[in-house]
Amino acid sequence: MIYAQNLRHRLLDIESLHIGGGHTTIIGHNGSGKTTFLKLCAGIELPQHGTLTISGKEPRAVDIGWVGEVPDNNLVFRTVYDEVASGLRFRRTPVDDIEPAVLDVLSDMGILHLSSRASHTLSGGEKALVACAAALALSPELLILDETDTHLDRKAADILETMIHRRPAPCILQCTHDMDTAACSDQVIYFDGGHPRYAGTPDEVFFHLSETEMYPPLWRIAECI
């Protein structure tokens, strides 16, 4: 689905990388190029060299949902309801279908009680959940979550994880520092200094990282049982 070839952009140097559908999580130390890669996938930035296509198309020609790591930057509209409804309105969704769709996704995310709240009054984690709800309401072809879980407690992170699996965009690309979240995805890619050093199932990638701090705490506990 996502195919990068001879891609160079700032520190990124990717000879060839293929990411299939499903849920892919990018991990790596601070400054390893995770967000830079996601921005190229989202078409927010254009590569200095090489190509990156999504289902054979330029990223800007693809229906993409993006949720960034700074909660305040994700919300534009005055209320939570309007934030989630706005994308549906822009898409000219029939008026009668908008309210049920908005309430449905807010309910699934466990934030229906925030529906009429002014966006600026929300906590960081609540803003992150609202931004995810707004993106999921549009059923994008590619959903990109850039360290969205940074502000979420375990319960909210689990709700987001459940939603990702229940309302599957054909492709979900996420970067995180939470190794337990990474362990739940279909594919993990470990970035190191701008290179995708290891890619594969969580089993395959964590095997290489088992002696490092990138190894999920959940798996260490499982090994001790």
Ligand SMILES: Nc1ncnc2c1ncn2[C@@H]1O[C@H](COP(=O)(O)OP(=O)(O)OP(=O)(O)O)[C@@H](O)[C@H]1O
């Ligand atoms: N606009 C920019 N101009 C110059 N350098 C940049 C720019 N944006 C990012 N960088 C640099 O590129 C490198 C990779 O940044 P990036 O944000 O992709 O890392 P990251 O893996 O997402 O890190 P983190 O886990 O800290 O969020 C960093 O060294 C960063 O300082």
